[in-house]
Amino acid sequence: MKLNHTALAILLSVPAYALGADFSQRIIGGDNVTTPYPWMAGLHRFNPNPPPGTYNTFPFCGGSLIAPGWIVTAAHCITDIGTGADPSLYSQTDANTLVRLDSPNLADQPTFFVAEITVHPQYGIVDRDDSDIALIQLTSKSDLKPVSLANQTIMSQLENSKLLDDIVQIIGWGVFDGNGFQPANASSGPQPMTLQVANIDYLPFKLAECRNAWGGLTNNMICAWEPEPDREETPFGQDSCFGDSGGPLLLPKGTLLSDGMVAHDWVLGATSFGNNRCDSNTTPGVYTRLASFADWIEQVSADAGDPLTDLSVTITAANLAPPDETLPITIDLRNDSTTNTVTGVTLRLDHPQLQVHIDSQGDLLCNSLAERLDCTLLTPMLAGDVQQLKLEADWLGDMDETGNLRARLTLDQDDYRIGNNDVRQRTLFSFAPDPSLGPLSIIRSSGSTATLQVTARNLSRQNTAEQVELLITVPPEQNFRGLQNGQNCTLDGSSWRCPMNDLLPGASRTTLFDVAGKGSFDVVVALRNSNGDVAPGDTESRIKVTLKSSSGSLPSLLLLGLLALAQRRIKRRRYCST
Incomplete structure (x- = not known):
């Protein structure tokens, strides 16, 4: 777009607030971006007259490209509280808005014009800041990769994560x-x-x-x-x-x-x-919270003749499988849209080093190529519809190698959650199990003795962990009292070896043992087995134990008893005297 460079030079030399630009809720404590955010939108005030028009250098608000023709932003960037349902009251119009994308440096010119702006009709109705969301439709679609709108699953994982x-x-x-x-x-x-x-x-x-x-x-x-x-x-x-x-x-x-x-x-x-x-x-x-407005986004886009959809693909297969057995694979296609229909769906499944056989394919028509499966869905998918492809695969690679599956979707409509259109699944083909040791915990401590608990698991769903044993290490000046189940342990160097027999696929076994001593010291437990570990690094646990010395002398105990009795009598007098 050709702009009036004389006017532009003036705008660049004058702070935006001096030009009357409104500020809304830079980043404080941030840095210049070093990785690309091509979907990041900057909204500029634009004066189209006289042509080709001029714009304010600094964006008045930001936004996110969630589909090739659509940007999500805040309602308060566009209008006042309570006016979302009436576009004639918007203070920022489509004709006076210019959008930059894939352009982090403001010295570069924004190039996208706006076709229509829609503010949520409930903006500020229930609460002055509630439903603070607006959609901007571009006059022409961008070729840039959009960012995916978070769904309820992502929000739930985030809300419950301990890593924040x-x-x-x-x-x-x-x-x-x-x-x-x-x-x-x-x-x-x-x-x-x-x-x-x-x-x-x-x-x-x-x-x-x-x-x-x-x-x-x-x-x-x-x-x-x-x-x-x-x-x-x-x-x-x-x-x-x-x-x-x-x-x-x-x-x-x-x-x-x-x-x-x-x-x-x-x-x-x-x-x-x-x-x-x-x-x-x-x-x-x-x-x-953008996940709360998926239905509104779909409705607005459909009303504009460009319905946005939410199509997802998932791969279900074992993370660990024996190399000599057939691997069942299930591919699910789901239209997670709240209202909009999906058409023209194609699925590409890449399966290097796997020989794949189709078990069932629903309404999909699939063509098998070398290390690839191309499928076309013959019917539209209404909101909530699911299509399933069931496969069986034989591993052609070596033992203890990983097979990689990748499923990718294309469709006629634009998807506002493209992250769900491209998924991967890794399967390790091995006869080895996956032993894992949970954290050590102290379940009882009294004087100079403590009871500790630890749980051993075999995370593999196919392979047995054979000849499993616990190696329990305590400092030589402390005392390992043995397992509470009576299982014999033998001293091997500085560690006690305690056999546990085999752990079947998916099995777990909890062990309690006692230690005695005084002061603070570390107890270390390691899990060992004879037939390997496909995911090493999670078979050792450590905890610090603090114990007191054994009970004091008899005179001391008598004195403590007399003091306790006197204290109890004092308390009784306080509550019972009349």
């Missing part, structure tokens, strides 16, 4: 802590020319610090904060700030949650509101 420190990202061009930033006057602070990003903590909604923040939040809101910022590196803390509104709260690919590693980028929220000093160490920033 620095796991989410806030991203934007809003006010930042550059030269001249003053927390007391944050709304007039400087803005960066390069996109900023910061990692902060996710704060589960179920916790009172989130749920009761700001006088109480609704179920359509989520929280993030940095309660313990490094004041040397980030003296003003970390938070989103004025100008970041509508931008993403992101759960990045590769993040480790309690349920495992995140396989794709997921946008969790749209920046809504927070502390006017832009420091979240005591009060969290609040973000629109």
Whole structure:
């Protein structure tokens, strides 16, 4: 797009707030982005007259490209509370909005025009900040890869994860802590020319610090904060700030949650509101919970003639399998859309080093190629429909090698959760089991003796762990009293070897044993077996035990008894005297 460069030079030389640009809820305590966020949207105020038009250098809000033609942002970037249902009242219109994508440096020009803006009709009705969401439809679709909108499964995993420190990202061009930033006057602070990003903590909604923040939040809101910022590196803390509104709260690919590693980028929220000093160490920033609005997103896009859908594919197969047995594989295609129908579905399944046989294919028509299966769905999928492909596979590789399956979908419609269109499954072909040892725990401690408990498991569902034994190590000056089940243990060097027999596939066995001594010392338990371990590294557990010396002398005990009796009489007098 050709722009008026004379006007542009003026805009570049004058701060955006001097031009009357509104600031909404940079990133404080962040850095210039070093990885690409091609789907990150910047919304610019645009004056189309005289052609070719001029735009404000600094975005007034951010957004996320969730499908080739659609951006999700915050309602308050577009209109006032309570006016979402009436586009004629919007303060920001489609004709006056210009969008940048895949363009982190503001020296580059935004190039996407807007066809239509739709604000949620319930914005600010139930609560002044509730339903703070808007959709922007572009005049032409982008070729860039969108970011996936988080679903209820991702949100549940996040809410229940114990790993929450620095796991989410806030991203934007809003006010930042550059030269001249003053927390007391944050709304007039400087803005960066390069996109900023910061990692902060996710704060589960179920916790009172989130749920009761700001006088109480609704179920359509989520929280993030940095309660313990490094004041040397980030003296003003970390938070989103004025100008970041509508931008993403992101759960990045590769993040480790309690349920495992995140396989794709997921946008969790749209920046809504927070502390006017832009420091979240005591009060969290609040973000629109995007998963709550999937049905509205589908409805708006369908009404615009470009229905967005949510098609997913899953692979079910064993993580560990014997190399000489047939591996059952199930591929499920599910239309998780709330209302919209999916058509033109194709499935590609890559299966290197696996010879695949089709058991059943439903309404799929499949063509088998070398190490690949191409399938076409012959019927439309209504919302909630499931199609299933059942396969049997024989391993052609070597023992103790991993087979990799990859399933990819294409469809006629655009999908707002493309992360679910491309999935992988790894299966290790081995005769070895998967022994694992749980954490040691102290279940009883009295004087100079403690009872410890540990559970051994075989995580393999196919292979038996043979000749299993526990190796229990205590310092030589302490005393190992043996297993409570009476099983004999023998001293081997500094460790006691305690046989446990075999562990069948999926089996577990809990063992209790006693130690005696005094002071603090470490007890170490290791799990060993004779036929290997497909996933080593989880067969040792350690705990610190603190024991007191044996009971004191008889005179001391008598004295303690007399003191206790006297104390009891004093208490009785307090409660019983009349």
